[in-house]
Amino acid sequence: MAMEPKSWGRYPRVSGQKAHPVTWTSEPLPVPPEGGSLLPHGLGRSYGDSCLNAGGSLLTTERLDHFLGFDPATGVLRCESGVTLDGILRLVTNQGWFLPATPGTKFVTVGGAIANDVHGKNHVRVGTFGRHLRRFELVRSDGSRRVCSPEENRDWFEATIGGLGLTGLITWAELQLRRVSNPYMHQETIAFSNLEGFLKLTRESTRDFEYTVAWVDSLARGRHLGRGLFHRANHAPPQFTARQPSPPRLSGLAVPFDFPGLALNRVSVTAFNALHYRMRNQGLMHYEPYFFPLDSVHHWNRIYGSQGFVQFQCVVPPNDAGVAALKEILDRSAHSGMPSFLTVLKTYGDVPSPGWMSFPKAGYSLALDFANRGERTYQLVDELDRLTREAGGRVYPAKDSRMSPESFAAYYPERERFAQYVDPAFSSSFWRRVRGAG
Numbered sequence: 542m543a544m545e546p547k548s549w550g551r552y553p554r555v556s557g558q559k560a561h562p563v564t565w566t567s568e569p570l571p572v573p574p575e576g577g578s579l580l581p582h583g584l585g586r587s588y589g590d591s592c593l594n595a596g597g598s599l600l601t602t603e604r605l606d607h608f609l610g611f612d613p614a615t616g617v618l619r620c621e622s623g624v625t626l627d628g629i630l631r632l633v634t635n636q637g638w639f640l641p642a643t644p645g646t647k648f649v650t651v652g653g654a655i656a657n658d659v660h661g662k663n664h665v666r667v668g669t670f671g672r673h674l675r676r677f678e679l680v681r682s683d684g685s686r687r688v689c690s691p692e693e694n695r696d697w698f699e700a701t702i703g704g705l706g707l708t709g710l711i712t713w714a715e716l717q718l719r720r721v722s723n724p725y726m727h728q729e730t731i732a733f734s735n736l737e738g739f740l741k742l743t744r745e746s747t748r749d750f751e752y753t754v755a756w757v758d759s760l761a762r763g764r765h766l767g768r769g770l771f772h773r774a775n776h777a778p779p780q781f782t783a784r785q786p787s788p789p790r791l792s793g794l795a796v797p798f799d800f801p802g803l804a805l806n807r808v809s810v811t812a813f814n815a816l817h818y819r820m821r822n823q824g825l826m827h828y829e830p831y832f833f834p835l836d837s838v839h840h841w842n843r844i845y846g847s848q849g850f851v852q853f854q855c856v857v858p859p860n861d862a863g864v865a866a867l868k869e870i871l872d873r874s875a876h877s878g879m880p881s882f883l884t885v886l887k888t889y890g891d892v893p894s895p896g897w898m899s900f901p902k903a904g905y906s907l908a909l910d911f912a913n914r915g916e917r918t919y920q921l922v923d924e925l926d927r928l929t930r931e932a933g934g935r936v937y938p939a940k941d942s943r944m945s946p947e948s949f950a951a952y953y954p955e956r957e958r959f960a961q962y963v964d965p966a967f968s969s970s971f972w973r974r975v976r977g978a979g
Contacts, residue, residue, distance in 0.1 A: 545558060546558055546560065546582065546585055546592075546593070546599055547585065547593075548585055548587050548588055548589055548590060548591075548592050548593055548942075549585060549586050549587065549588050549842055550588035550589055550842065550849050550850050550851060550852055550913075550940075550942060551842060551845075551848075551849030551850070551913075552589070552848065552849040552850065552851055552913050552942055553589070553590055553593075553942055553970070554849075555590065555593045555594075555595035555596075555970055556595060556596075557595055557596040557597075558593065558594055558595065558596070558597060558598070558599055559573065559577075559597075559598045559599070560582070560598075560599050560601050561573060561598050561599065561600055561601065562600075562601045562603070562604055563600050563601065563602055563604065563605055563623075563710065563712075564604045564605075565605075566605060566621060566678070566712040566713055569684055570600065570680060570682055570684075570710060571600065572682060572966070573598050577596065577597045577598055578594060578596075578597035578598070578966060578967060578968035578969075579594070579597065579598050579599075579600055579682060579964075579966050579967050579968075580592070580593075580594040580597060580598070580599055580600065580706055580707075580967060580968065580969045581599075581600045581602060581622075581652060581656065581706040581710050581711070582594075582599035582600060582601050582602065582706075583601075583602050583603070583622075583623065583649065583650030583652050583653035584603075584625070584648050584649060584650055584653065586646055586648060586649050586653065587653070587657065587939045587940070588851075588852045588939065588940045588941070588942065589851075589852075589938075589939075589940060589941045589942030589943075589971065590941075590942055590969065590970035590971045590974065591657070591705050591706075591938050591939055591941070591969055591970075591971035591972075592653075592706075592969070593969065593970040593971070594968060594969050594970060595970045597968060600710055602621075602622050602623035602650060602652055602710075603623050603650075604623060605621035605622050605623035605624075605652075605712065605713075606621060606623045606624050606625075606628070607620065607621045607624070608620045608621075608624065608628075608632065609621065609713060611632065611633065613633075613636045613637070613638070616633075616638045616717060616718035616719065616720065617675065617715060617716070617717055617718070618632075618633065618638075618715070618716045618718055619713060619714070619715045619716075620651060620713065620714065620716075621651075621712065621713050622650060622651050622652030622655075622677075622710075622711045622712055622713060622714060623650050623651075623652065624650065624651050625647065625648060625649065625650055625651075626640060626643055626644075626647045626648075626649050626650075626651070626654065627647035627648060629651075629716075629718075630647060630828070633718055634721070634724045634828070635724065637720060637721060637722065638718040638719065638720060638721065639718060639719055639720075639721040639776070639828070640670075640716075640718065640719070641667050641670075641672075641673040641716075641717070641718065641719040642659065642660055642661045642663065642664070642667055642668070642669055642670045642672070642673060643659070643661045643670075643832055644659040644660065644661060645661075645832070645833065645834075645835065645885075646833055646835065646836055647829075647832070647833045647836055648836060651711075651714050651716075652706070652710075652711045652714070653706075654670045655670065655671060655674065655677065655701065655702055655711055655714060656701075656703070656704060656705055656706040656711070657703065657705065657900075657938070657939040658670055658671045658702050658703035658894055658896045658898075658899040658900065658901075659939070660889070660900075660901050661752070661832075662752040662753060662754040662772075662774075662832075662887065663751045663752050664887070664888075664889045664890055664892070664901055665747055665753070665888055665889065665890030665892070666751055666890065666892070667719075667892065668890070668892030668893065668894055668901075669702075669703075669892075669894040669896070669899055669901055671702035671703060671894050671895050671896045671899065672892065672893075672894055672895060673716055673717050673718075673719075674690075674698075674702065674714060674715070674716060674717075674895075675690060675715040675716065675717055676688055676689060676690035676693070676698075676714070676715050677689055677690075677698075677701070677711050677712075677713060677714035677715065678711065678712045678713050678714075679694075679697055679701055679708060679709040679710070679711055679712075680709055680710045680711075680712055681708075681709040681964050682709070682964050682965070682966035682967065689701060691895065696962070697962065698895065699895050699896060699897050700896075700897055700898075700958075700959055700962035701896075701962075702894065702895050702896030702897075702899065703894065703896030703897065703898040703899035703900065704896070704897075704898055704959065704962070704963075705898070705938060705939075705969065705971065705972065706967070706969070707963045707964065707967050707968070707969065707972055708962050708963060708964060708967070709964045709967065721776045722776065722777065722778055722779040723776075723777055723779070724827060724828050725776075725777035725825050725826065725827060725828065726752075726774045726775070726776060726777060726825070726826055726827070726828055726831040726832075727774060727775055727776075727777045727778075727824070727825055728752075728772060728773065728774030728775075728823060728824070728826060728831060729772075729773060729774070729823035729824075730770050730771065730772050730823060731770070731771045731773075732768075732769075732770055732771075733755070733768060733769060733770075733771055734764075734765060734768050735761075735764060735765055735766055735767050735768050736766060736767030736864070736867060736868060736871070737767075738767075738768070738771075739755050739757075739767060739769065739771060739886060740864070742755075742771045742773075743771075743888045746771070746773045747888075749775075750773035750774060750775055751774070751775050751776070752772075752773065752774045752775065753771070753772070753773045753774075753887070753888060754771075754772050754885060754886075754887050755769050755770060755771045755772065755885070755886040755887070756769050756770045756772070756883075756884065756885060756886075757769035757871070757884040757885070757886050757907075758884070759871070759874055759875060759880055759881035759882075759884040759909060760875050760880055761875065762872070762875050762876070766868060766871055766872060766875070767867070767868070767871055767886075769884075769886065774831060777825055844882070845882075845910070845912045845913065846912060846913070848912070848913040848914075848915070849913045850910050850911060850912050850913055851910075851911050851913055851918055851919070851922055851942055851943065852908060852909065852910050852911075852940045853908070853909050853911070853922050853925050853926070853936070853940070853941075853943075854906060854907070854908035854909075854936065854937040854940040854941075855870070855906065855907055855925070855926075855929040855934050855935065855936050855937070856889055856900065856901060856902060856904045856905065856906040856907075856934050856935055856937075857904050857905055857907075857929060857932045857933070857934035858902075858903070858904045858932065858933050858934065859888075859903055859904045859905060862932050862933065863904050863905060863932055863933070863934065864905070865932070866928050866929065866931070866932035866934065867886075867905055867907055869928050870907060870909075870925050870928055870929070871884075871907070873921065873924060873925065873928070874909055874921070874925070877917075877921050878917075879911050879912070879914055879917060879918055879921060881909035881910050881911055882910050882912070883908075883909075883910045884907070884908065884909050884910075885906075885907070885908045886905065886906070886907050886908075887905070887906045888904075888905055888906070889901045889902060889903055889904055889905070889906055890903060891903040897955040897958060897959050898938075898953055898955060898956070898959050900935065900937045900938065900939070902935070904934065908940065909925075919943060922943045923943055923945070926943060926944060926945065926948050927948075929948075930947075930948050930951050930952070934952075935951075935952035935953070936948065936952060938971060938975075941971070944974075944975055945975075946974075946975050946976065946977040948975075949975035949976075
């Protein structure tokens with residue numbers, strides 16, 4: 542009996558899904574004769590239920606994993622939608638090219654990266670993944686096919702970027718990569734003592750550093766609220782190639798089983814945070830540990846136990862109300878008795894995405910991971926959702942499992958325009974939830 546597909550957070554659990562592999566880009570969609578809704582499914586790295594379809598079918602794209610063309614002179618890459626970001630980086634990095642925007646895991650398909658319009662630590666400068674798309678093909682359940690680009694079928698192009706896989710199946714895509722001199726990063730880490738320290742470092746670093754991100758001690762309170770480590774980096778210039786460190790070996794480290802439910806408690810997280818806050822490093826490092834530190838430990842989501850975890854990621858405006866909301870969210874989290882094991886703070890710029898439903902907008906993004914403790918956790922996340930809404934921010938659908946229909950309506954004003962482009966045969970557990978349909 543096949544295992545039920547899960548999201549990365551493993552909450553919520555849904556049942557009754559059937560997997561239908563898509564094998565060739567030219568074949569019709571494998572629509573099941575018994576009917577029911579469809580949803581494209583890559584590697585299932587979305588945290589909540591945007592990649593799940595309770596009682597429906599998942600069109601799995603792992604067999605759409607072929608490269609269709611790469612021009613090393615221009616950096617234009619064409620590939621099927623099931624190709625992973627890891628596969629792209631392995632192909633192009635040693636040829637002097639790199640992804641223009643990448644999330645914190647390389648185990649994401651190109652189709653998933655488009656559907657969630659992923660972003661990276663350099664959003665201030667380059668915007669989202671969708672901004673670097675040249676075109677893609679979209680197949681609908683009625684058998685129609687559209688090549689979508691900023692010039693051709695532009696409305697479908699803009700609806701599909703960040704469209705959560707609901708406008709149809711992306712079969713292939715064409716990307717514009719960016720030049721790099723080598724596979725290495727030159728980075729440094731600076732400690733800051735509170736949220737004001739983070740804001741000061743952000744202002745100081747934007748001009749000279751492409752990549753910035755901060756780890757935050759989620760249990761710090763009072764005058765240390767928001768303390769953490771600020772990481773800033775650039776791609777290494779050509780002169781560093783001659784004394785480059787060795788690339789990391791592929792890690793065989795894996796979490797073999799679900800940790801006990803109470804392994805991540807206030808004592809263990811406090812100890813980890815205290816140790817991590819003392820860590821400092823700078824210098825040259827390979828791109829893999831810089832961009833994808835968690836990917837070196839397979840199945841790391843098992844540390845949260847068999848009930849999974851809930852990630853809350855919001856972005857709030859870069860004004861006094863946004864900063865006040867960040868402080869309130871951090872304070873509520875620190876006093877909740879449910880420590881966030883991993884807390885990440887980033888800055889977004891005002892580079893617009895072509896996607897109508899894209900998550901990032903100018904401001905500060907905060908992500909917190911909570912082990913799933915049932916109703917206590919849900920109430921906390923619902924409260925953080927309310928604080929975000931009242932501050933004029935929004936929550937990231939790719940990470941969400943709790944957003945209310947009221948919040949969705951407030952966060953995404955283009956939702957009704959977008960709904961006109963949703964394939965009538967496509968749906969997801971997330972889409973039904975935020976539309977108030979179950």
